[in-house]
Structures are given as structure tokens and as C-alpha cells.
Amino acid sequence: MNDEHRVRSGLAKYGGPLVVVAWTLFPVVWILSLSFKAETDINNKKFLPSSWTLQNYRTVFKTPLFTSALRNSIFISLIATVLSVIIATVAAYAIARLEFPGKRLILSLALAIAMFPAVSLVGPLFNIWRSIHLYDTWLGLIIPYMSFTLPLSIWTLSAFFREIPWEMEQAAQIDGATSWQAFRKVIVPLAAPGVFTAAILAFFFAWNDFVFGISLTSTNRARPVPAALAFFTGASQFQRPAAAISAAAVIVTIPVVILVLLFQRRIVAGLTAGAVKG
Amino acid sequence: MAEITLTNIVKTYGDGFKAVNDVSLDIEDGELMILVGPSGCGKSTVLRMIAGLEDITSGELRIGGQRMNEKAPRERNLAMVFQNYALYPHLSVFENIAFPLRLQKRSEDEIRTKVQEAAATLELTEHLDRKPSQLSGGQRQRVAMGRAIVREAQAFLFDEPLSNLDAKLRGQMRTEISRLQRRLGITTVYVTHDQTEAMTLGDRVAVLRKGLLQQVATPRELYERPVNLFVAGFIGSPPMNFVPASVEDGGVSLPFARVELPQQICERIGGQQLLIAGIRPDHFEDARLVDAAERSHGVTFTAHVDVTEWLGNELFAYVPFEAPAEVTDRLKSLARELDSESLRTQLVASLDTASDIQKGQDAELWFDATKMHLFDPASGENLTRDLLYAPAPARSSGAGGASPPPRASAPSRGR
Numbered sequence: 001m002n003d004e005h006r007v008r009s010g011l012a013k014y015g016g017p018l019v020v021v022a023w024t025l026f027p028v029v030w031i032l033s034l035s036f037k038a039e040t041d042i043n044n045k046k047f048l049p050s051s052w053t054l055q056n057y058r059t060v061f062k063t064p065l066f067t068s069a070l071r072n073s074i075f076i077s078l079i080a081t082v083l084s085v086i087i088a089t090v091a092a093y094a095i096a097r098l099e100f101p102g103k104r105l106i107l108s109l110a111l112a113i114a115m116f117p118a119v120s121l122v123g124p125l126f127n128i129w130r131s132i133h134l135y136d137t138w139l140g141l142i143i144p145y146m147s148f149t150l151p152l153s154i155w156t157l158s159a160f161f162r163e164i165p166w167e168m169e170q171a172a173q174i175d176g177a178t179s180w181q182a183f184r185k186v187i188v189p190l191a192a193p194g195v196f197t198a199a200i201l202a203f204f205f206a207w208n209d210f211v212f213g214i215s216l217t218s219t220n221r222a223r224p225v226p227a228a229l230a231f232f233t234g235a236s237q238f239q240r241p242a243a244a245i246s247a248a249a250v251i252v253t254i255p256v257v258i259l260v261l262l263f264q265r266r267i268v269a270g271l272t273a274g275a276v277k278g
Numbered sequence: 279m280a281e282i283t284l285t286n287i288v289k290t291y292g293d294g295f296k297a298v299n300d301v302s303l304d305i306e307d308g309e310l311m312i313l314v315g316p317s318g319c320g321k322s323t324v325l326r327m328i329a330g331l332e333d334i335t336s337g338e339l340r341i342g343g344q345r346m347n348e349k350a351p352r353e354r355n356l357a358m359v360f361q362n363y364a365l366y367p368h369l370s371v372f373e374n375i376a377f378p379l380r381l382q383k384r385s386e387d388e389i390r391t392k393v394q395e396a397a398a399t400l401e402l403t404e405h406l407d408r409k410p411s412q413l414s415g416g417q418r419q420r421v422a423m424g425r426a427i428v429r430e431a432q433a434f435l436f437d438e439p440l441s442n443l444d445a446k447l448r449g450q451m452r453t454e455i456s457r458l459q460r461r462l463g464i465t466t467v468y469v470t471h472d473q474t475e476a477m478t479l480g481d482r483v484a485v486l487r488k489g490l491l492q493q494v495a496t497p498r499e500l501y502e503r504p505v506n507l508f509v510a511g512f513i514g515s516p517p518m519n520f521v522p523a524s525v526e527d528g529g530v531s532l533p534f535a536r537v538e539l540p541q542q543i544c545e546r547i548g549g550q551q552l553l554i555a556g557i558r559p560d561h562f563e564d565a566r567l568v569d570a571a572e573r574s575h576g577v578t579f580t581a582h583v584d585v586t587e588w589l590g591n592e593l594f595a596y597v598p599f600e601a602p603a604e605v606t607d608r609l610k611s612l613a614r615e616l617d618s619e620s621l622r623t624q625l626v627a628s629l630d631t632a633s634d635i636q637k638g639q640d641a642e643l644w645f646d647a648t649k650m651h652l653f654d655p656a657s658g659e660n661l662t663r664d665l666l667y668a669p670a671p672a673r674s675s676g677a678g679g680a681s682p683p684p685r686a687s688a689p690s691r692g693r
Contacts, residue, residue, distance in 0.1 A: 167364035170331050173351040174358045174435075175378040175425065185377075189368045 028253070035246035042242055056247035066248055068220040069228030073252070076138050076224060077206035080145040085199045087146075088153030089191075093183060095154065096161035097169075107158075110151035118148065122215045129216055136217045141224065144212050149202035156201070160194030161187065196263055207256065225252045280342030280432040280465060281307045282328060287337035289323050289489075297323045299489040300337075305433075310459050310466045312480035316512070316617045317471055320489040322437055325469045329435050330354050342432055352381075357426030358435040361442065363418045365410040365425075371397075372406040375424040382429070396424040399458070416447045423458070433465040440475065452479060471617075473513050477501070485509050487615065507658035510556050510651060511616050516594065516626045520612075522605040523555035523652060530555060530652070533599040534625075535579035537647045546661050547652070553661070554605060556651035559594070562627030564635055565642040578644045581625070586637040593633055595641070597625040608655050 034042070035056050037049040044050050060066050095103060125144060126135070134140035164187060172182035188195065213227035223231075229248055232241040282305040289298040298320040305311045313321040326332040328339060330351035339346045346354055357378075365374050373380075375396055379389045397403045400420040410418055419439060426434055439455070440448045456479050459466050470476055476483045477497040485492040485500065485508075493505045497513075504510035510518045523530035525547055529538040532555055539547075547553065565578045587594040601609070601623045609623065627643060635641040652661045 165362065165364070167360045167362060168366070170329075170351070171358070171360060171364035171366075171425075172377070173331075174329055174354075174356060176352045176355075176381040176429075178350075178352065181381065186366055186368075190366075192368075 031246045031249050034243055035250045037243050039243055042240065056243045057251070059244050060247045060251065063232075063244075065220060065223075065228055065231060066225070069223050069225045070251070072138065072220075072222055073207060073224040073226075076141050076145070076222070077203050079138070080142045080149065080206045081199055081203040083142070084146045084149040084153055084202050085195060088150055088157050088198055089188065089195060091150075092154045092157035093161050093187065095158045097166075107155075110154050113147060114151035114155075118144075118209075118211045122211055125212075126215055136219055136222050138222050140216050141206075141209075141212055141222060144216070145202075145206040145209065149205050152205075153198035153202055156198045157191065157194050160191045164190050200259060200263055203259070204256065207252075281305060281309075282433060282465060282467065283338075283340040284324070284328070285338045285340075287324065287327060287339065288335045289320070289327060289332060290335040296489050298327070301486070301489075301491045302337075303484055303491065303494065305465060305467060307465055308463045310456070310468060310479060310481045312476040312483040313467065313469045313486060314471065314473060314476040314483055314512070315486035315492075316615060318488075319486040321469045321471075321486050323489075324486070325435055325437055325467055328433075328467060329356055329358050355429075355432045356435055357429060357431035357433075358437065359419075359422045359426055359439045361438040363410075363422040363442075365418055365421055367410055370407055370409060371402060371413070371421050371424075374410065374421055375402075375428055377425060378429045392428045393424075396428045399427065400424050415443050416451060419443065419451055423455070427458070427462065431464070433467065434459070436466065436468040438470055439468075440470070441472070448475075455479065474515060477513065483513075485512060503663050504556075504651070504660055505663060506660050507554065507556070507612060507653045508615065510653070510660065511612055514558060516559050516628070517616075517618070518556045518558050518651075519625045519627075520605075520609050520653075521555050521557070521599065521623075521625065522601045523553045525551055525553060533601065534581050534597070535577045535645075537577055537650060540665070542665055543652065543662055546665070550654065552602070552604065552655060554608065554653040554655050556653060556660075557625075557645055558649065559626045559628035560592075561646040561649045562595075562625075562629065563644050563646075564629050564633035565644040567630050567632060568644045572646075573644060575648050576644050576646045578642060580640055580642050583635055583637055583639060583641045586635065588631065591631065593629045593631050593635070595627045595629055595635055595637075595643070597627065597643075599623055599625060605655060612658075 030047070033048055036052045036054070037044070038051065038053045038055055041050050041053075091106075094100070095107065121144065129135040129140050134143070168186050168190065169179075169182045172186045173179070177185065208226065209224070210226040213224040214230060217223040217227060225248065229245050232245050232248070282303075284301055284303040284305075287298055287301045287303075288296065290296050301320075301324060303311070303324075313324055315321050323332060327334050328341075330346070330349060330353075334347050341354060341356075366377065369377065372393055375393045376389050379392060384392075393406070394403070397406055400423060402417065402420055402424060405413060405417060405421075410421065413421065419442075422439070436455070440451050443451060452475060455468075468475075468479060470479075477500075480497055482494060482496055483500055484494045487508050493500060493509050495503075500509060500513045504513060507520070511520065521532050521534075523532055523537075526536075528544060529536055530553060531537075537555075565573075568576070581597045581599075583595045583597055585596040587596075606623060627645075629635065629643075651663070653659065654661055
């Protein structure tokens with residue numbers, strides 16, 4: 001009876017999480033296995049490849065469509081992230097510390113923008129971008145990315161700044177710091193977990209975006225990876241490029257996985273901070 | 279090093295509330311000035327205005343002779359220790375102490391020497407590489423002080439620095455701060471709500487109430503010659519006993535005894551019918567332990583002692599009494615202001631431990647009538663302030679200094 005009880009509690013403890021992990025990881029593993037299959041092997045009706053090959057990865061890196069998309073994705077995401085974190089840090093600090101007219105308006109507008117469906121913006125943006133020559137450029141993607149990542153970053157960061165006691169800046173100012181020095185040397189380091197969280201969330205948004213990527217670009221000049229994957233073709237037009245697409249998908253997943261593994265503690269700390277207080 | 283001069287300082291908040299009202303204060307070079315008062319009396323606001331963390335609505339602040347009203351905190355060259363220490367949690371103890379020096383762009387060698395020196399003074403040398411979160415409350419407190427002493431600041435500002443420490447540590451740190459201040463000889467402004475801290479630390483003590491300065495004086499002067507009911511009730515532990523005193527020809531009648539008054543005091547009282555008498559607990563004694571010579575300038579009476587507390591070095595006897603509603607209300611509102619709660623009107627007498635007075639019995643007590651204060655119940659003003667302690671002028675004037683400090687603002691203006 002005791003054993004039975006132990007088995008049951010073991011099931012409860014590990015069973016649930018196992019189901020969730022299997023559910024979420026299965027597609028990833030499937031794509032991973034697909035990416036190692038030769039093109040003729042795709043329909044082998046087995047989960048694992050008959051023979052393992054790196055051919056798909058070689059093909060992908062030889063395809064200009066993918067390499068330029070990878071470059072676009074990396075730089076567009078990084079620039080959008082850096083800009084939005086810098087702007088959000090300054091804006092959030094002002095919101096957390098200063099009383100100014102329109103503060104509530106800014107916060108509620110930011111929230112409203114963050115909830116806006118991206119698809120509804122695509123049409124108008126497409127027309128505007130074409131007429132002001134932002135269509136198919138990096139900037140043409142960076143701007144919409146920032147407009148979605150900024151509100152989120154501002155909310156996250158202002159919650160962080162609010163938790164830092166006023167005395168920190170006051171002590172710094174009495175110690176001889178200017179307001180800017182107090183901000184840079186005391187407040188920003190203290191809000192580092194928040195800054196990291198905001199940066200990572202912003203990066204993921206830009207990195208994973210498909211809607212803007214496919215609608216606002218037309219060539220290799222600015223097309224990011226998620227959009228580029230849709231344009232993959234096989235060796236001949238009768239072949240399905242599934243294996244190559246899988247390889248490309250695996251490649252673009254790697255940075256995300258690395259980032260999460262590196263910063264997972266900080267992300268968790270960042271997401272839960274401000275949840276309890278204020 | 280510098281003297282700090284506040285002239286008619288006012289702080290008005292946006293809603294018109296005057297947190298600090300017309301405070302003038304001269305803090306001499308090298309002096310340790312205590313700002314004390316119950317919560318909400320404006321003492322911290324005064325300190326923050328000196329530091330530059332709050333704007334001064336009107337009046338003038340001079341430090342070392344220079345007008346400071348418009349200067350940013352960093353231009354005032356002051357050091358401040360905050361109530362919660364405000365250490366930088368991301369920096370090591372060394373970097374915390376070095377922070378003001380780094381901002382001044384001092385050389386690495388100089389920073390190292392100065393920080394080591396400060397750390398040695400405060401016995402922090404072995405903690406220099408640790409983070410503030412790994413330190414105890416007392417150690418954090420010392421780091422905050424280290425940050426203040428590394429730079430040659432013109433003055434130190436302390437904002438209730440000991441209120442987060444436990445009682446034992448508080449006593450130790452109090453002595454430590456006092457010793458440090460004497461050694462460095464730096465002008466210091468120290469804010470506290472604890473009258474014991476104020477009495478033990480200060481060269482002079484400024485008592486504030488609702489933004490108004492009540493009295494600035496040495497601790498002894500405050501204790502022996504309070505200007506009004508508020509100061510009298512705030513200074514001293516256990517607090518001064520307040521009892522109703524109805525005026526009858528040539529004397530006052532207290533609930534338990536009648537006291538004859540000297541001519542001078544009678545004239546001062548004028549036509550008033552009801553006063554509040556204030557007697558310190560230590561001016562009571564067990565009548566049997568008072569020698570005949572002393573007995574003559576006091577009053578002996580019999581009272582019912584309902585509770586006694588024996589503390590080893592003294593014995594507290596509690597005597598409940600009835601008071602007219604008028605006085606009770608006044609005392610209740612005073613108690614509220616002093617952040618205390620007086621549940622009943624009672625006398626506290628601090629007696630010699632040789633006394634064998636038992637609780638629940640009637641006892642014969644004596645009190646020194648020459649040390650009894652009389653207060654105007656309406657204005658709270660002490661009517662006997664300059665008339666008391668006449669028999670021993672040499673002792674009290676020695677502590678008070680040659681020129682008694684000015685009475686900053688008339689207490690009657692508060693109401």
C-alpha cells in the first residue's frame with residue numbers, strides 16, 4: 001500500500017511535467033530529425049533518418065536567400081532591441097520617478113499599442129512604406145518592431161525602477177553625482193535584471209516575427225529568416241524543401257535557446273519582479 | 279567644516295501644507311545638533327532641505343557663510359547617512375565607500391589609502407570585499423558612515439540612522455557616532471524621534487512640533503527648563519507627570535496635595551483658575567527616605583500606590599488620580615501629539631530602591647515643590663520656566679552656556 005502511494009505521488013510529481021515537456025518538445029525533435037534526413041529520405045515513414053547527413057545544413061548555408069536573411073534577421077533584431085531598450089530605459093525612469101502631465105496617458109497608450117493586432121497594421125504600413133521608400137529596408141522593419149517592443153519594455157522597466165528606493169539616487173547625489181551619473185552608475189546597474197528581461201523579450205519579438213517580415217519586404221535586401229523560409233525551394237521544383245527548411249529552422253532556433261539558457265534566471269526574476277509589489 | 283545657518287526656513291507643499299514653518303537655527307562649527315520631535319514634526323524635512331533633497335520654499339540656508347538655497351546636493355559638499363543606509367547593493371563595501379571619491383575622479387592610490395583608513399576607523403577592513411547584503415545591520419550602518427567620512431565633507435547629516443537597529447546595538451552605535459563626531463570635529467545635524475538619543479548625543483537639541491521650532495537648548499536645559507507643555511512631555515523617560523492644579527490664594531491645589539507658591543509665581547499666574555502642574559518622576563521620593571532638611575522645601579502626601587515596578591536601580595510607583603475633564607482632554611491631545619497613549623491619569627514616581635512601598639497600599643510620598651513646573655493649559659506655556667532652579671544657579675548656567683540660546687518661536691503661535 002505504501003508502495004502504491006509512492007508510485008501515485010511520483011506520477012503526480014513527474015507525470016504532469018513529463019506530458020507538458022513531451023508535448024512542447026516533440027515538434028522540435030521532429031524538426032531536428034527531419035533536418036538530418038537526406039532529401040530522398042524524407043518519406044521514409046520513420047521518425048529517425050535512415051542515414052544521418054549534414055547535407056541540408058550545407059545546402060542552407062550555400063543558399064543566398066538564407067544567408068542574407070540570417071544577416072538581416074540578426075542585425076534588424078539587434079538594432080531594434082538596442083534602440084528600444086535604450087529608449088525604454090530612459091522613458092521608464094521618467095515614468096517611475098517624475099510627475100508630469102500625460103503620464104497616465106502615455107502608459108495607457110503604450111498598453112493599447114501593445115495589444116493592437118499586428119495584422120491590422122500591415123496594410124497601411126505597406127502603403128506608407130512604399131510611398132516614403134521604407135519598403136524592403138531594415139529601417140522599415142525596425143520601426144514596427146520597436147513600436148511593439150517599446151511598450152512592453154517600458155512597462156517591465158518602470159516596474160523595476162519603481163522598486164528601487166528613492167534614497168539610492170539621493171545618496172548618490174549627495175555623494176557628488178549629477179542626476180545622469182546617479183542614473184548610470186546606480187540605477188541602471190540595479191535595474192539590470194529588468195533591462196535584460198526587456199532586451200530579451202524585445203529580441204524574441206523581432207527575431208520571431210513573420211507578419212511584418214513577409215509583408216514589408218520583397219527581396220534579399222531586408223527579408224528576415226522566418227519570411228525567407230517560406231520562399232525556400234527544393235533542388236528541383238518537384239522536390240519538397242522540407243529538409244532544408246527544417247535545417248534552417250534549427251539554425252534560427254539555436255540563438256534563442258542559447259539566450260534563454262544563459263539568462264533564464266534573470267528572465268524569471270524579471271518576469272516575476274513587480275508582480276508582488278506595485 | 280562649516281557652520282550651518284537657517285534663517286526663517288519655510289517648506290510649503292503643493293496643497294498649502296506647511297511642513298516646516300519659519301525655522302531659524304544656528305548650528306556652530308563642529309557642533310552636534312539634534313533635531314527631535316514626534317513623527318510628522320518636520321525634522322526630516324529640515325534635514326533634507328539642508329541636504330538639498332527638498333526645495334526651500336522661503337528663507338535662507340547658509341553653509342560656511344555661503345547661500346545654498348539654489349545649489350544642487352552635490353555642490354553642497356555634505357555627507358548624509360540615511361535611515362535605511364542607502365548602500366549601493368551592486369557594489370562591494372570598498373566600492374561603496376569609494377563611490378564619492380570616484381565621482382571626484384581621485385587617483386586610484388588616494389582612493390585606496392582613504393578607504394583603507396576609513397575602514398580601519400570603523401573596523402570594516404575584513405569586510406571590504408563583501409556586498410552590503412552579506413552584512414549585518416550594524417555593519418551596514420558603519421559602511422554608510424564610512425561613505426560619509428572618506429570625503430572631507432563640510433558637515434554630516436544623519437537621518438534617524440539608528441532606528442533600524444535593535445536596542446543593544448543602538449546604544450553601542452550611539453556612543454560610536456558620538457566618539458567619531460568628537461574626533462573628527464565635524465559639524466553634524468542629527469535627526470531622531472528618540473528623546474534618549476537626543477539627550478545623550480547632542481551638544482544642543484532642537485525640539486520641533488508641527489513644523490514649528492519649540493526650543494533649542496542643551497539637553498540639561500531642555501530637561502530642567504522646558505518652555506512649554508510639549509517639550510516638557512517629550513523630553514524625559516518616563517515622561518513628566520502632568521496633574522491639574524487649581525489656583526487658590528497663594529498656592530495651587532493638586533489632586534493629592536496643596537503647594538504653596540512663592541510670590542513671584544503667584545504674580546505670573548494672574549487671574550487664572552486652572553493650571554497644569556508638571557513634576558518629573560525623579561522628583562518624587564518615599565517620604566521616609568527624605569531627610570528633614572530636604573523635606574522642608576517639598577510636600578509630603580499620602581497616596582494609594584496601585585502598581586510598582588522594581589528595576590534594580592530604581593522603583594516606579596504608580597498612583598492613579600482623578601482629573602477634571604478640561605485637563606484630561608488637554609493631556610489626551612498632548613499624548614496623541616507625542617505618539618504615546620495615556621490610558622488613565624496617573625502619577626509615576628521614581629523612588630529609591632531602598633523604599634519598601636508595596637503595591638496596593640497607601641504610601642507616604644514626598645516631592646520637591648521647587649522643581650514643580652506650572653503650565654498654562656490653553657497655550658501650554660511654562661509659567662515658571664525662568665523662576666525654577668533658583669537655589670542652584672551655578673549648576674544649570676554652567677551647562678546652558680553664558681548666553682542662553684534664543685527661544686526660536688513663541689509656542690502660543692502654534693494654535
